[in-house]
Amino acid sequence: MQEKIAIQIDHISKTYKGSTQAALDDISLEIPSRARFGLLGPNGAGKTTSINILCGLLNYNKGSISIKGMKLEKKYKKIRRMIGLVPQDIALYDTLTARENLRFIGEMYGLKGKELKNRIEEYLEMVGLAHTGHKQIRNYSGGMKKRINLVAGILHQPEILILDEPTAGVDVQSRNMILQFLHEMNEKGTTIIYTSHYLEEAEGLCSSIAIIDYGKVIIQGETKEIIGSKKEYTNLESVFLHLTGRKLRD
Amino acid sequence: MRKLGTSIIKEIIILIRDKAGLAIIFIMPMILIFVMALIQDSTFRKMDETSLSVLFIDEDCDSVGLAIAQGLVRSEMIVLEKTYKGKILDRETLIRLVTEGKFQIGIIVPPDATEKLKIKAEYLIDKAFEDEEFPVAESKINPSTIILYFDPVIKQSFRETMRISLGKLTYGIESKMVFDLFSQKVSELLELESKLLYDPSGILRLEERSAGNKHTEIIPNSVQHNVPAWAVFAMFFILIPLTGNIIKERQSGSMLRIRLMPGSYWITILAKILVYLLISMIQFTLMLMVGIFILPLFGLPLLDLGKHFFALFVMVVATGLAATGYGLALGAIANTHEQAASFGSVSVIILAALGGIWVPVFAMPEMMQKFSLVSPLNWGLEGFYAIFLRGSGLIDILPWAGLLTAFCMISMAVAFYFLRLKKN
Structure with a gap:
């Protein structure tokens, strides 16, 4: 049976060792299945901490998380297989070729043989890197690296895909390709959780959003509903600035 | 897997x-x-497997100087250099060359080393066969000093080895001279035609063995x-x-x-x-x-x-x-x-x-x-x-x-x- 809720976060708190300030302070979120969900916030708001907790990379102090109806702390091995992460930095071996990187990642996810080979070629083709798949990652441009980083996160065909600023620092063509690719994946049933500082891009992609600041959720809901909720809200950026202020963040 | x-x-x-x-x-x-x-x-390696150039001045030009030079050369650990750039070495040059580190060791055998050794040996023999009625006068000869100059960079262990080798040589020369005079004296006293034979090889010998596993x-x-x-x-x-x-x-x-x-x-x-x-x-x-x-x-x-x-x-x-x-x-x-x-x-x-x-x-x-x-x-x-x-x-x-x-x-x-x- 298809779960209606992909991710249910209940009252999660996280304080890093040696820190007195909570990185996440009693956060609760509900992300529906097949959603394109934007997790937005200024620098240091707690976006990456939230993502790392969702992926099981980081422990949390309080609260509970359910993914597709399963408790994260109990079924984290199964849950990890359901999640794909596209981290902000390029998480690949730069002296391996694109194909070698993908083969390693695929085999570590238990894929093998023709299935793995075909999938690698299919995705390389989709992101326009089939002809450069034999090159080492260190020889790739920034945009190519971002595209192959994306493929590395979706190779095992996760049900939930988490992307941490996947378009930061890439050219318009690569950005366009990545966003189109995410739309297609979502249409095929993948739940997408997306963080970005490009709010125009988030507005175009995300069906629902949550804005967090200082470790707390300050607003969440349907993107269009939020923008239309007040007269002074003309777009997502105006909502963001209104709620988080114009003060510079570290 | x-x-x-x-x-x-x-x-x-x-x-x-x-x-x-x-x-x-x-x-x-x-x-x-x-x-x-x-x-x-x-x-x-053993000391005698390495060779080292040593500056050597023989001011004695007699048995002691000759015996030391022969002894050192025979050991194969040393090549004696008696000249530098075609000129006979003098004390000043020897000290300078060792000080500058161009050579690591310099040896000077002083003049009259053989003469002094002979006098001392004769005194010892005469003292040994002294007649109570005709006591032998005390020897007033100062000992002869063979000088070794070392480059300061030479390790202490190497200096010790050199000193021991040279000491062994000088001790052998002294012993031989005393023995020869003693032998001559005995032959004269006993009116023998031949002298006693000096055998420097000794009776006690050293043999090196490894203490490892006996099967190795x-x-x-x-x-x-x-x-x-x-x-x-x-x-x-x-x-x-x-x-x-x-x-x-x-x-x-x-x-x-x-x-x-x-x-x-x-x-x-x-x-x-x-x-x-x-x-x-x-x-x-x-x-x-x-x-x-x-x-x-x-x-x-x-x-x-x-x-x-x-x-x-x-x-x-x-x-x-x-x-x-x-x-x-x-x-x-x-x-x-x-x-x-x-x-x-x-x-x-x-x-x-x-x-x-x-x-x-x-x-x-x-x-x-x-x-x-x-x-x-x-x-x-x-x-x-x-x-x-x-x-x-x-x-x-x-x-x-x-x-x-x-x-x-x-x-x-x-x-x-x-x-x-x-x-x-």
Whole structure:
């Protein structure tokens, strides 16, 4: 049976060792299945901490998380297989070729043989890197690296895909390709959780959003509903600035 | 198993493409063994196997000067130089040349050394056969002094050896002269036609024997000492590429991706341990090959591996595990490659010094000898010496292999603790 809720976060708190300030302070979120969900916030708001907790990379102090109806702390091995992460930095071996990187990642996810080979070629083709798949990652441009980083996160065909600023620092063509690719994946049933500082891009992609600041959720809901909720809200950026202020963040 | 195989292949490909890392892993240790074995060869050889140019001024020009010169040349440890740039040496030039370090030793036999020795010897004989009615007058001859000039850089042990050799020569000359006069005197007193025969070879002799396993045929030499010592040292330097690999993986985000894959994290760590253990074994094999095939081409003795190959294998694995474990722990603790590389290399040098790689443990001060017991490089060295020099087998090396393996386990426990700590 298809779960209606992909991710249910209940009252999660996280304080890093040696820190007195909570990185996440009693956060609760509900992300529906097949959603394109934007997790937005200024620098240091707690976006990456939230993502790392969702992926099981980081422990949390309080609260509970359910993914597709399963408790994260109990079924984290199964849950990890359901999640794909596209981290902000390029998480690949730069002296391996694109194909070698993908083969390693695929085999570590238990894929093998023709299935793995075909999938690698299919995705390389989709992101326009089939002809450069034999090159080492260190020889790739920034945009190519971002595209192959994306493929590395979706190779095992996760049900939930988490992307941490996947378009930061890439050219318009690569950005366009990545966003189109995410739309297609979502249409095929993948739940997408997306963080970005490009709010125009988030507005175009995300069906629902949550804005967090200082470790707390300050607003969440349907993107269009939020923008239309007040007269002074003309777009997502105006909502963001209104709620988080114009003060510079570290 | 499939994941482990995949991780091992990934590690090998990364290593192969890291040319600088490969040089550190394979070429540098071979160069190290080659250079150190050649340099240290002379210190392991007997004194009479090395030759040294020594400045020599014979102002005596008689029996003593001649006997010292002949004695030194006969020993083959010394080439006597009586001239410099075509000119006969004088005292001033000799002192200057040694002071400037152009020559390490200068010897001056003073004038009248033979004459003074003869007078002294005659006095001793006359005193021995003294008639109470005609007492022999006290000798007022001052002793003759042979002067040795040493370059300050010459080691104390070498000076001692030179002094002993020269003392032995002068003592022999004195003894012969006294004996000859004594023999002449006895012949005169007893009216004998022939003199007593002087035999300098002596009755008491020295014979050198190795105290190793009685079944061993291994001959201790510079290569048997140097190859295992520097091989252990080089094996521990595997921590430089290993820590680099771990830190780079962490910094590049690749480790993050590995942690996302179910059950892959510890498999990746295990793959690293296995690959670097294999590398350390290949390293050791290459270094042995230098001892067997390369060093003999340069006049050094051939490395004898002995008969206990399984014991050797166990020691190589144990040392490789200890080096890999240490590298893993440092890679987990350090935040940057610079931290790991500088602390790692300095710590290995300190552990090597403590472990007796440079100065034998028995030659260290008592306090340092106690410290040497805590150095894993000392355990490795003792284990390999047991095989290479004492002809020991598996049972004898087990304590050393056990210590190294325990060190590896502790290092890995530290590594896992810090890797988990950094996760949170």
